[in-house]
Amino acid sequence: MEKKPFVTKEQVEEIVKTWPTPFHIYDEKGIVENARRVKAAFAWNPGFHEYFAVKATPNPWILEILKNEGFGADCSSYTELLMADAVGLHGHDIMYSSNVTPDADFIKAAQLGAIINFDDISMIDPYMQIAPVQDTMCCRYNPGGNFTLHNEIMDTPKDAKYGMTKDQLREAYRKLRDYGVKNFGIHAFLASNTVALGYYPKLARILFEVVAEFSRELGIHFSFVNLSGGVGIPYRPDQEPNDIMAIGEEVRKAYEEILVPAGLDDVAIYTEMGRFILGPYGHLVTKVLRMKHIWKDYAGVDACAANLMRPAMYRAYHHITVLGKENAPCDHLYDVTGGLCENNDKFAIDRMLPEIHEGDYLVIHDTGAHGFSMGYNYNGRLRSAELLLRPDGSVKQIRRAETPQDYFATLDYPGLKDER
Numbered sequence: 001m002e003k004k005p006f007v008t009k010e011q012v013e014e015i016v017k018t019w020p021t022p023f024h025i026y027d028e029k030g031i032v033e034n035a036r037r038v039k040a041a042f043a044w045n046p047g048f049h050e051y052f053a054v055k056a057t058p059n060p061w062i063l064e065i066l067k068n069e070g071f072g073a074d075c076s077s078y079t080e081l082l083m084a085d086a087v088g089l090h091g092h093d094i095m096y097s098s099n100v101t102p103d104a105d106f107i108k109a110a111q112l113g114a115i116i117n118f119d120d121i122s123m124i125d126p127y128m129q130i131a132p133v134q135d136t137m138c139c140r141y142n143p144g145g146n147f148t149l150h151n152e153i154m155d156t157p158k159d160a161k162y163g164m165t166k167d168q169l170r171e172a173y174r175k176l177r178d179y180g181v182k183n184f185g186i187h188a189f190l191a192s193n194t195v196a197l198g199y200y201p202k203l204a205r206i207l208f209e210v211v212a213e214f215s216r217e218l219g220i221h222f223s224f225v226n227l228s229g230g231v232g233i234p235y236r237p238d239q240e241p242n243d244i245m246a247i248g249e250e251v252r253k254a255y256e257e258i259l260v261p262a263g264l265d266d267v268a269i270y271t272e273m274g275r276f277i278l279g280p281y282g283h284l285v286t287k288v289l290r291m292k293h294i295w296k297d298y299a300g301v302d303a304c305a306a307n308l309m310r311p312a313m314y315r316a317y318h319h320i321t322v323l324g325k326e327n328a329p330c331d332h333l334y335d336v337t338g339g340l341c342e343n344n345d346k347f348a349i350d351r352m353l354p355e356i357h358e359g360d361y362l363v364i365h366d367t368g369a370h371g372f373s374m375g376y377n378y379n380g381r382l383r384s385a386e387l388l389l390r391p392d393g394s395v396k397q398i399r400r401a402e403t404p405q406d407y408f409a410t411l412d413y414p415g416l417k418d419e420r
């Protein structure tokens, strides 16, 4: 599918008068329309709830948009909990899916009434020492082995640090039951960024089977199955996007086949999607600063891996549009690079693009999730602003760019300040 930016060159030229590049910009209209598709896909399940994975795009203005669509928050750290609290999410609107959890985080999550999702059986007793038992609690499952779809290995749960083995899971539910928990949830995250119809349905079958078995065996009541994240997006133009309606329908079939005959027709489906909810609705907009021609041709831009780590970290593909040259032939071969003193700081390697000149604006696509949020400060590079493109075409700054003063804020050293 052709990838079209949601901003034009003219819009960007207007925006940079107020907020210079680089910046991340999010498309509120796209976010809301997609959120409504997700709700429609699972409307067959009256208890359905999406908990947006805050780590994907940790900005309260974004959380607020999603809250207005009825979504909750999936948090995994103290600061993410504070953010959810600030936008008015509490109680069962927060899922606390953490691992290696510090005591302070458990205490905060319990104070907010969040649903606690235990990553490991070893956390249950320590939790009960410091925080009250909750009516509803959840455990994370790791079935081990490889996760395959159509004989293709999608991911390797056996190598993943998350969740409990099935025997531990059984023991964990027994323990929680004895502590007085009334309603139980089950959670698993077995493959990341799946662009395949089958992921949620297969995961759902695995979890539904366990729910049916443990309901019988332990006499406990499961109130929800949390399918977590992992629904992917087409980063490459030749990939087909996930059809969320079809995914919802396949999960419904599994529900009808496994849970309903077991008399478990009141189980709610929860999800914790991050990438699918926000990924396509964010761009990193950057300006070409320097062109360089040595053994290869380089387009050097004012953003760097500190603003978007995925290409450097995972060699991830992010599509690039040269604004104003959308219809020009892609007849030049470039590496598009940032300015870190790190040779992996490349947004694209050997990419065919229209001829690029200094001053051109590039849109790096699909940066709405796990983009800004993975930013860091290597080489003293500063995190960019985050902007929101409103449905009426106006632009709102939802996070200002860092300044050198922010970078120095944790240092108390004479004379260290930004003189600009």
Ligand SMILES: *Cc1c(COP(=O)(O)O)cnc(C)c1O
Pocket (backbone or CB within 6 Å): 053, 055, 056, 074, 097, 189, 192, 193, 228, 229, 230, 231, 272, 273, 274, 275, 276, 369
């Ligand atoms: C990262 C994460 C998610 C979101 O994953 P996506 O791939 O962005 O959908 C959901 N739940 C948990 C526990 C996670 O760690």
